[in-house]
Amino acid sequence: MLTERYRIMTAPLAALATRISGRVVTTSEPDWDSVRTGFNLTTDVRPHAVVLPAHAADVVQVVEHARAHGLRIAAQATGHNNGAHRDLTDALLVDVRDLREITIDADARRVRVGAGVRWQDVVPALSDLGLAALHGSSPLVGIAGYSLGGGMGWLARKYGLQTNSVTALEVVTADARLRRVDPQNEPDLFWALRGGNGNFGVVTGIEFEVYAVSDLYAGALFFPADSAQLVLRRWFGLAPRLPEEMMTWTSLIHFPDDPEVPGELRGRPFTVFHCAYLGDAQTGADLLRPIRDLGPVLDTFATVPPAVLADMAMDPPAPLPYLSTTALVDRITPQALDDLLDAVGPDSGSPLSLVQIRQLGGALGRQAPGAGARATIPGSYSVLALGVVAEAGDEGPVASYLARLDDALRPYRVGEYPNFVEQPGDASRFFTPQTWERLRAVKTAYDPGDLFQGNHHVPPLPHEQAVNE
Structure with missing residues (x-):
């Protein structure tokens, strides 16, 4: 006889709940919405049920259950990038948040x-x-x-x-x-x-x-928002000469009016240059002198332990409703920079919270021996932009400026970095044709029935092709 805890579930889900140490959460549970919600609050993921396994043996039980009942499986831990999932109404969302050893x-x-x-x-x-x-x-x-x-x-x-x-x-x-x-x-x-x-x-x-890494030279230079063109132009001229021990980013950031934000930044826009350098402070400072000579209003650079890098980008600490776009570009010419700033710069009226440009190259462009399917990242820069949607259904202004940025970057695009892509689509665009076919062959060998739905879906090969191969 089913206990009261499982009575409101369907019989198959109730049976699964009794076989695992973790939880099965359905639409009737009071924490259904909080459990299924990811980091981006504009994403509305509605699976058949959410399973919270307590250990790997629970996951084995979930896979057996899904196979027996014609369900698919999608996995997540923190809910980042879950907007890239396709429809999950016939899937169990396996949330592994409790596997924490x-x-x-x-x-x-x-x-x-x-x-x-x-x-x-x-x-x-x-x-x-x-x-x-x-x-x-x-x-x-x-x-x-x-x-x-x-x-x-x-x-x-x-x-x-x-x-x-x-x-x-x-x-x-x-x-x-x-x-x-x-x-x-x-x-x-x-x-x-x-x-x-x-x-x-x-x-x-x-x-x-x-x-x-015992320590490194790292920090940020904060410039007034209207210095964007000057800072970016100087950085784009400097970046190709920087050693691969140095990673640099430049961002247009409009900080929220939030008590968690330091007072000198709160509610204000800035052009921010970030850097982490695996070297000594004097050499790092010499390399960055062309940027620092532009006169930042705040300079946080210091020799720091590597733990400081975790918060250096000042990413939001709590889930938010936002829209985003991203691109990998081969270069940013003077004309491209003008187009980018016309689209989303400080004088554009842009409501975007962040336009972040990361320097690529170095080891990101070299395929190491034994690398996996994601061996390298093409391009010279990665661009990520996002805007917070203030009210549900009022996505138009943010979407419009994201589209303007897409248009400005289109002539220079060489791809996308999938961890930044938060919409479902054809995942083959993230890989070379040879890599895509090999991924599908491995999928066919280990999951011919397409049980698992990654947030960027790799389908198995058609049956006829799989048989011939």
Whole structure:
């Protein structure tokens, strides 16, 4: 006889709930909305149910249940980038937030974490040990999802994408087997998972290499918003000469009028130059002199432990309703800069909260031996822009300015970085034709029934083609 807790569920879901240590959450539960909601509050993900596994054995049970009942599976940990999922009404959303074990082997420079661990859970401990991971701009992002899509952070020009520092993954595949996948064990699946997102199984654990960094020269220069053209023009002239030990970004930021924002920034727009340099302060300062000579109103540069990088981008700490766009560009010419600023610059009337431009190149453009499906990032710069939607249904102004930015960058586009793309679409555009076909072949080998729906979907090959191959 079903207990009262499970009586309001359908019988199959109630049966699943009794077989796992975690939870099954359905539309009738009081926390349904909070459980299914991701970081972007404009995204309305409505799965068949949400499952919160307590350990990897629960995920095995969920996969068996989905196969038996004709359901699909999508996985998430923190809900970042969940807008890229297709319709999930016939899918179980497996939220691995409770898989939070952490092991750090400082001597081997290896970390193993459960798939629910966020960067903020490991970065400070690594920093205390004189180690740095290849995390991105927000400490709230989950390590697993970030790594499966690529992972482009502060040290990427020197060490490449985080996904290619992954040394092993633990994943439950469509046959309901928990596998440890590494270069020696099922190397094709190991290759596909590193860049192919959650299309090949539910990752429950991830192991990765970290790097010896005791301190570095890092910080930000804040300029008045109307200095945007001067700062950007100087930076674009300087960037090609910078060493790959140095990662630089420049952003147009309109800080919210929020008590959490420092008083000198609160509610005001700025042009902000960011940098992290794996070198000494004097050399770093010499390299950046052309930017600093422009006269910032605030200079935060110092020799700092690597933990400081986690918050240096000042990403929002809580979920927000926003729209975004992104592009990888091969160059930004003087005309391109004029077009960009005409579209979304300080005199354009733009309501966008952020227009961020990251320098690429260095290790991001070189394919390392043994790299995964996301081996490199094309282009010279990555552009990401977003605007907060103040009221539900009032998306027009933000969408209009994002479209203006897209138009300005279109002649220079060479692709998109999938971790920044928050809408569903044809995922083949993120890969070369050869890589896409290999991803589909691995998908066919491990998930021919298309059980798993990654946030950028990789479908199996058609049956006839799979048979012939």
